[in-house]
Amino acid sequence: MRARLSILRSRLHSVGRWAAPPAFAVLLLLAAGTRAGAGPVADSSSHGHRWWLPAASTAVAGRIDSLFILILWITSAFLVLVVALFVAFVIRYRHREGRRAAHVTGNMLLEIVWMAVPAACLIAIAYASNGAWSAMKEEFPRESESLVIIVKPRQFQWDVVYAGADGRFETADDITAINRLDVPAGRNVIVKLMAQDVIHSFFVPQFRMKQDAVPGMTTEMWFNVPAPGTFEIACAELCGLGHYRMQGRLIVHAPAEYDAWYAGRLREKAAESANAR
Amino acid sequence: MSNQGAGALIDATVRPRRLARIFSRDHTVIAKQFFAMSIFFLFAGGLLALFVRWQLGFPGSAVPVPFNFLMTRTMAPGGVIAPDAFNGMFTLHATFMVYFAVLPMLVGALPNFVLPLQIGSPRMAFPTLGMLSFWLSLLGGLLMIATYFVDGGPASTGWTAYAPLAAVSHYTGSSAGQNLWILSLAILGIGLILGAANQVVTIVNHRAPGLTMFRLPLTVWSFLVTGLLVLLALPVITAAVGMLLMDRTLGTSFFVPAGLSVSGSPLAGYAGGGQPLLWQHLFWFFGHPVVYIMILPGMGVVSDVLAVFARKPLFGYRAMIYSTFAIAGLGWLVWGHHMFQSGMNPLLGTTFMASTMAIAIPSGVKVFGWLATLWRGQIRFGLPMLFALAFLLTFTVGGLSGIFMASTPVDAFIHDTYFIVGHIHYVLFGGSLFAIFAAIAYWFPKATGRMLGERLGRLHFWLTLAAFNCTFFPMHILGIGGHMRRIYDPTVYAFLRDLQPVNTFITISAITLGFAQLLLVANIFLSLKNGRRAEPNPWRAATLEWTLPSPPGDGAFAVVPEVHRWPYDYSLPNAIEDYLPQTSLHVNGTGTGTDS
Ligand code: HEM
Ligand SMILES: [Cu+2]
Ligand SMILES: [Cu+2]
Numbered sequence: 001m002r003a004r005l006s007i008l009r010s011r012l013h014s015v016g017r018w019a020a021p022p023a024f025a026v027l028l029l030l031a032a033g034t035r036a037g038a039g040p041v042a043d044s045s046s047h048g049h050r051w052w053l054p055a056a057s058t059a060v061a062g063r064i065d066s067l068f069i070l071i072l073w074i075t076s077a078f079l080v081l082v083v084a085l086f087v088a089f090v091i092r093y094r095h096r097e098g099r100r101a102a103h104v105t106g107n108m109l110l111e112i113v114w115m116a117v118p119a120a121c122l123i124a125i126a127y128a129s130n131g132a133w134s135a136m137k138e139e140f141p142r143e144s145e146s147l148v149i150i151v152k153p154r155q156f157q158w159d160v161v162y163a164g165a166d167g168r169f170e171t172a173d174d175i176t177a178i179n180r181l182d183v184p185a186g187r188n189v190i191v192k193l194m195a196q197d198v199i200h201s202f203f204v205p206q207f208r209m210k211q212d213a214v215p216g217m218t219t220e221m222w223f224n225v226p227a228p229g230t231f232e233i234a235c236a237e238l239c240g241l242g243h244y245r246m247q248g249r250l251i252v253h254a255p256a257e258y259d260a261w262y263a264g265r266l267r268e269k270a271a272e273s274a275n276a277r
Numbered sequence: 278m279s280n281q282g283a284g285a286l287i288d289a290t291v292r293p294r295r296l297a298r299i300f301s302r303d304h305t306v307i308a309k310q311f312f313a314m315s316i317f318f319l320f321a322g323g324l325l326a327l328f329v330r331w332q333l334g335f336p337g338s339a340v341p342v343p344f345n346f347l348m349t350r351t352m353a354p355g356g357v358i359a360p361d362a363f364n365g366m367f368t369l370h371a372t373f374m375v376y377f378a379v380l381p382m383l384v385g386a387l388p389n390f391v392l393p394l395q396i397g398s399p400r401m402a403f404p405t406l407g408m409l410s411f412w413l414s415l416l417g418g419l420l421m422i423a424t425y426f427v428d429g430g431p432a433s434t435g436w437t438a439y440a441p442l443a444a445v446s447h448y449t450g451s452s453a454g455q456n457l458w459i460l461s462l463a464i465l466g467i468g469l470i471l472g473a474a475n476q477v478v479t480i481v482n483h484r485a486p487g488l489t490m491f492r493l494p495l496t497v498w499s500f501l502v503t504g505l506l507v508l509l510a511l512p513v514i515t516a517a518v519g520m521l522l523m524d525r526t527l528g529t530s531f532f533v534p535a536g537l538s539v540s541g542s543p544l545a546g547y548a549g550g551g552q553p554l555l556w557q558h559l560f561w562f563f564g565h566p567v568v569y570i571m572i573l574p575g576m577g578v579v580s581d582v583l584a585v586f587a588r589k590p591l592f593g594y595r596a597m598i599y600s601t602f603a604i605a606g607l608g609w610l611v612w613g614h615h616m617f618q619s620g621m622n623p624l625l626g627t628t629f630m631a632s633t634m635a636i637a638i639p640s641g642v643k644v645f646g647w648l649a650t651l652w653r654g655q656i657r658f659g660l661p662m663l664f665a666l667a668f669l670l671t672f673t674v675g676g677l678s679g680i681f682m683a684s685t686p687v688d689a690f691i692h693d694t695y696f697i698v699g700h701i702h703y704v705l706f707g708g709s710l711f712a713i714f715a716a717i718a719y720w721f722p723k724a725t726g727r728m729l730g731e732r733l734g735r736l737h738f739w740l741t742l743a744a745f746n747c748t749f750f751p752m753h754i755l756g757i758g759g760h761m762r763r764i765y766d767p768t769v770y771a772f773l774r775d776l777q778p779v780n781t782f783i784t785i786s787a788i789t790l791g792f793a794q795l796l797l798v799a800n801i802f803l804s805l806k807n808g809r810r811a812e813p814n815p816w817r818a819a820t821l822e823w824t825l826p827s828p829p830g831d832g833a834f835a836v837v838p839e840v841h842r843w844p845y846d847y848s849l850p851n852a853i854e855d856y857l858p859q860t861s862l863h864v865n866g867t868g869t870g871t872d873s
Contacts, residue, residue, distance in 0.1 A: 050775055051754050064686045071684060075677040082644060082673050089651040090666065093587070094658070100855055101848040102653035106593040114645040115638055122634040125684055130627055132686035137623035155448065155540065196538045198442040199553060201618065201693060205759030205772055208690035212619045214553050215441060216534025219620040232770055236693040236761050238435050240448055241361035244764035 057206040057231070058223050063132045064208040070128060074121050136209070140222050141188035149181065150192045153200035153213050156242030158233060165266055172273065175265045179248040181233065183225070184258035190222045201237035204250060210236050225252045300412065302404035304389045305724075305829075310411050311385030314418060315378050316798070321422075322373030323791050325366045332358045334784025336766045352430070360765045361450065364433035367763060369425060371436035372458070375571070376465055377418045379709050383574040384469050384507055385411060387716060388476045388500045390724060394822035395497050397485025399834040402478040406471045413468030420461035424454040432458035435763060437564070440532030440556040444524040445547075447539045456525060459518045466515040473507035476500055485821065487840035491598075492859065494820050494844040495591060498598050499577025502605045503570050509609075510566040517559035524551070532556045557619055561612035569608045572672075572704060573601060575712025576643060579665045581844070582715050583647055585818045586662035587654030588855050590845035593646045600639035600646075607636040617688045626685045633683040640676045644669065655848070655855075659816065660734040664715035667742050671707025675700055678753065693763075696756025702749040714741075714797070721801075722815050726828045727808030730800045737796035744793055747786035751779050819856045820844045 056062045093101075150161040150169055160181050164173030183189045193202055193213035202221065203210045211221040233248035253261060301307060324347070331340055339356030340348055352362035393401055401407050424431040432455040434443040446452040480501045484493075493501075523529040528546050535549025584591040591597060613621060613629030647669050656662070678700040682688045691697065721729040758776045760767060767773040767780060814823035821840070825833055838860050846857040852864050 051758060051779060053757055054759050054772055064690055067684060068681070068687050068690070071681050071687060075680055079673060079677055082648065083670065085648050086651070086666075086670060089648065089654070090656060093651060093654045093656050095588075095655045099655055100850075101588040101655040103590060103848045103850055104592065104649075104653060105590045105845070106596065107649075110645075110649065111593050111596050111642065115642060118641045119638050122637055122680070125680065126630055126634045129630060129684040129686055133623065133626060133630075136686060136689065137626070154538065197544075198448050199439055203693075203759075203761070205690075208686075210618045210689050210692055214620045215537055216549075216551075216553060217620060232772055234759075234761055234770060238364070238439070238763040239442060241359075241364055241433070241450070241765075243364075244360065244766050245769050247769060 054205045056208065057227070057229065058208075058225055060132070060136055060223065061206065061208040063135065067125075067128055067132055071125055074125065078118070078121075137221075140190065140220065141224075143190060146188040146190045146222065147183060148190045148192065149183070150194060151181070151202060151213070152194045152196050153202070153235070153239075153246070154196035155198065155240050156235070156246040158202075158246070158248040159196070160248075162262070162265070164269060173269055175262075175269055179233075181248060181250045182258065182261055183250065183252055184255045185225055185228045185252050186255060188222060188224045190220060193219045193221070198239045199237050200235050200239050200246065203234045203236035204231050205234070206231050212237055228252045228254050228257075300408055302408045304393055304401045304404065304407055307407045307411050308386045308390035308724075311381045311389065311414070314411075314415055315382040315386055318373045318377040318381075318418060320794070320798075322370050322378055323794065325370040325373065327788060327791050328358060329363065329367045329370060330784040330787045332363055332765065333767065334781045334787075336768050361430060361433055363765045364435075364449075364763070365425075365431040365451070365454070368432050368435050368458075369421070372421060372432070372462075374705070375436055375567070376462060377414075377421060379571050379705065379713075380465075380469060380567075381414050381418075382713055383571060383709065384472050384476070384503065385414060387574060387578075387713075388472075388504075391496060391716075391720060391822070392476060392479060392500055393483070394723070394825065394829065394833065395494055395820050396480065396483060396488055397821045397834050397838045397840065398479065398483035399837075400483075401475050402483055403471075403475045406475045410468045410472030410475065413471065414465050417461045417463075417465030417468060420457050420464065424457045424461070427453040427457065430454050437560055438518075438521065438556075439560075440521065440524070440551075440553050441534075441537065444521055444532045444551075444556075445537070445539075445544065446525060447544070456522065459522045459525070462518050463515050463522075466511045466518075469507055470511050470515075473504040473511075477504035477508065480504070485834070485838050485840050488821075488859070491595075492840060492843045494577075495580035495594075495597055495601075496574070496577040499573045499601055502601050503573045506566050506570045506573070506605055506608070510563045510570065513559060514563040514567075517556065517563065520559075521556070554616070554619060554621065557616050558612070561615045562609075564615065565612040566605075566608045568704070569604055571709045573605065575668065575709045575716075576601070576672075578712050578716045578719070579668045580643075580647065580650075581818075581820070582661045582665040582719055583650045583669075584845055584847060585816050586659055586665070587651050587656050588847045589650055589654040590847055591646070592649035592652070593642070594843070594845060596642055597646055600642040603639040604636060607632060607639070611636055614683055614688075617685050618692050623685075630683055630685045634680070637676060637680055637683070644673050644676070659718070660729060660731060660738065661715045661719035661816070663735070663738045664711045664718065667738070668708060668711040668715065671703050671711060671745070674750075675703030675708055678703060690759070691756050693761060694756035695752045695760045695762055698762050699749050699752035699756060702752070706749065707745060714738075717797075717801075719816070720822075721804070722811030723822055723825075723827050723829070725805055725808070726811050727804050728811050728815060730804045730808060733796055733800040733803065737793060737800060740793040740796065741790065744786050744790035748783055748790050751783050751786075755779055755783075817854075817856050819846055819858050821859055824858055824860055 053065060056065050152159040158179050160177040161169060162175040163169050164171060164175055166173055193211060195213040195215040197215060199212055199214050201210055201212045207223050209221055209223060211219055213219060229252050231250040233250050235243055235246035239246065328340065337357055340353060340358060345356055352359060389407060429451045431451065433449050433451050442448050443455060446455060480497060520531040524531050524533055530547050530549050530551040532553055532555060533547045533549060533551040537544040580591050580597055610632040611629060613625055614633045617626045682691060718729050718734060755776055760773055760776055768777060811827040813826050821838055824838060840859045841862045842857060842859055844859055848855045849857060849864060
């Protein structure tokens, strides 16, 4: 027992000798980083100190998160396996005088196993992914039962268009807004994206959704936010020097509140066009 | 000069000697020229990255004093980098790194030096093509540097140059810069194609007698496959940037649809009818194979270094070769994984997800094969081995993070975020570049006759490894938090504010990482002057280059070697030494090479 311990100790020692410098460097960097980072975020708002996924605010977002976690588990298992074998081999099989390596050239069974097991995991991931993918991008809710909004991004703003009183787009009574999207909670919303100049991408982190807006074609996305709230819309595709500040606000109202808001905008629009006439 | 016959005669008589030495057709000289070029761009690109990091870590603070010399007044009014300059910097950073640092190193420097030596050939097949490939690449590089200084600034549309942002100069304000960017890439493309043709033909035609294909070391196999990929992929980008240039200058509309506007008024001068997504398809049809062009040579080098330093045959030699081909072949079928959210038909997303998942399998074969090579070995931790081992782990992380993005729904969230940036750097810095460092340490003695300094080398290794992980691992955290890539000021967004300390930490780590690389250069120069003299075979390796003196000198393989075995006869139970050179006929022989 004691002998075994001392072997262990000497082994640890020799590992320590070449692991110490990196460990030290990591500590140094960590210390420097936390010190430097401490200043500017003292006023971090209601979000809390979150270095993880932003709160998921739609059902689809929840599905994507479960997928993310599933993949995280699977890949972590592989990483742990690889690192464990790596560490074990590097310690166990480091050079010692008088020993000779084994002349092993391969092993068919092992090779089949390490193709088959990852393949099975990857098929599982792909299969699980495809369900969520269809729900997001293929199985759109029917337009007649949804709120349809056209968003026409351009350098560097989001032009938003609602159908007016006639329920149609591209007519005189369309309601427009800039950088602000108001939607009701609990209702399916379809956003049609029509870029006016370059490619932009409509991104709401809490929805885990991103859809490029491509000039010359219409792309679509849909979401259903169960509870009221306010979200940031970010442009996720490089679109020029103002890309970073191409920011919008998405406001999810309680249904009654939304109806009131929409009715208000209709009245405004009517008054406007009456004045113009 | 190592080439014989008419070519050399013409050189000596027709051209002045000085010119002949500069425009050398000698593959070792070409290798050194490519090497110097690559290292230069590595540092230039690194400096640009640090400027980018500075702005992200400390948004709105002036670039600190000794480093602001590269900032013109328009780029950084008041010393603070301006948004358009920022876009230009990350564009040039990636462009320098991908096209002018890593590619010239892996398709230029490494094969020109290592390839003939490993196949027992005194020369490359086409010396003139080799010479042209360097000078065209350098010309491309110089043009790219020039873009930094032209009116309107460098290209600022990313290394991916998506249309119509890159197709219409009104959208960025960079006119000459983006045009030169295109021209530069076209010229580089031609240069690399010539080099790759040279490389492929050399492997097929110039192997020493007895060196059958299945006696080639993995490094040579990967040069072969990489060469083929370059030959097939680079013409695509050359044609695509040609079309982009026509859109920009002649008013064609390959990538420009009808009805565009510029700040609210209609865009004049274009007929329209083009397809922005066509550009993405063309770019990624080249772009995905090119990422494999950047990793396969590294995988080859690492395979060989692991075997040599574990004193074991590479585990599953044939599986390693076939997986190289599988990766290269499948690499043509996955380009759409960059376009899941692009508006491409979602059904195509599913197919590209499937092919992308498939490509992870041969990557896994490699990782497990490397691990099994270590198993029951006698591992020595020489400098090349340290980088090869680090490669094994960092590449694993990069490959695994790829699986997140291969899942179409998860990609909807992390596409165009820092998660991607983390992935890229684990595979390209922790992958390609670590392999390049391993290669430098491994062949330095052969190239120069001196050993690369061990102490400074280790310091460089550990600092690089630590700073690398501190720089790029937290980028995954940023991405998971939703942090977009290519944004100038993350503090604009409330949901990113909590992540700002992570940004600051990354920037400090990146600066450490950048400065650590000076140790490598210092080590190279110090070792050139004072390094320990290298024996012909300091690593006791079995491949052909180690049968030559270090450095091989002009007469390399004047006597053509005869090859009798594969390159991995390490630790044969009945042999006296723990390795058998490929030239050795008998198990107990000492080799029949030109060993001094
Ligand atoms: C198991 C292997 C791999 C998988 C499954 C994988 C998967 C992916 C996916 C799906 C993307 C697109 C992400 C997005 O834009 O949303 C991507 C991006 C990228 N990958 Fe990989 N990858 C793998 C290996 C590699 C290797 C070996 C390299 C290079 C050495 C590489 C370099 C890149 C680069 C440069 C990008 C980003 C391009 C850009 O948008 O600028 N990947 N990868
Ligand atoms: Cu935008
Ligand atoms: Cu790819």
